[in-house]
Amino acid sequence: MDQTDSYPVKLYIYDMSRGMARQLSPLLLGRQLDGIWHTAIVVHGKEFFFVGEGINNCPPGGTPLGEPDSIVPAFSTLYGLSVFSLNVCVCLHLFSLFFLIWVHRVDTYNLFEHNCNTFTNEVAQFLTGKTIPSYITDLPSEVLSTPFGQALRPLLDSIVINPGGNNITGQR
Template identity: 60%
Template sequence: MGDQTSTYTVKLYVYDLSKGLARQLSPMMLGKQLEGIWHTAVVIHGEEYFFGGQGISSCPPGGTLLGDPHFIVDLGNTEVNEDIFTAYLSSLGESTYRGDRYHLFEHNCNSFSNEVAQFLTGKKIPSYITDLPADVLSTPFGQALRPFIESVNITPPGNNMNDHYGQR
């Protein structure tokens, strides 16, 4: 086998923004059980990448104020090297995933993680994560809270990709 192709592991870091409160309060508040309010990030090439109100950002794995992930999903392997991935992220950061395009329900960290996961591995992230906004909005309480929730902008601190890679 003369194949010199390297593969890289791709992981999904999943954080519960509610720190367990969603699990405790959701049956009473929403009439259905939520396991958490999920924030996700993709970890590859020794960095954690995520999307928020500042656009695409990165940090060392587990390096946001959120601390350690609630759990980690192994998304498989990719042959996409760091240079190709950086170019891909740069193009996303200038278009689909600019900070001003962030929307808590329709275009968020989980949308970003899902798109990046598919680019890298051909697989989506778990549907219980991407379906969460629809699950919340399907409840009367979710509908009542929608105006407030839509004003929320979640931005864990990290290095903004456009600032970081724009320096090259």
């Protein structure tokens, strides 16, 4: 396939703390965090993400989070819209029956282990063969490695993030 047969895949990165992590993390955690990351994959005109209600989508930048803090356009996929619709939209449903069933069901959402970033990483690998940046995927273990992170874990485990969108997994 030549270059015209590839389609852009963008990584949308949002700082859920709106800059507060950068300011407060040295005091609370003893180390600098640049943000508390929520990520999504944008492909074929839709933003796909995983939240407490399951796998959702919306127009790019269409969540209540507004515009992303950064966009990484360094991905591309060979899946055209029709193949994407068949192999990703439907496959996301099948994904939830196969791979995502144990990682990205409504009842498996967990702020630290099964969150939007693990979903985005898996979808990025599926579509492009590339992973999202490790500073995003390593953030939960970085927070939990601190005494403050361990003390807050019971509270943080009860938090479910839902920035809106259309649920495409038929859950909730």
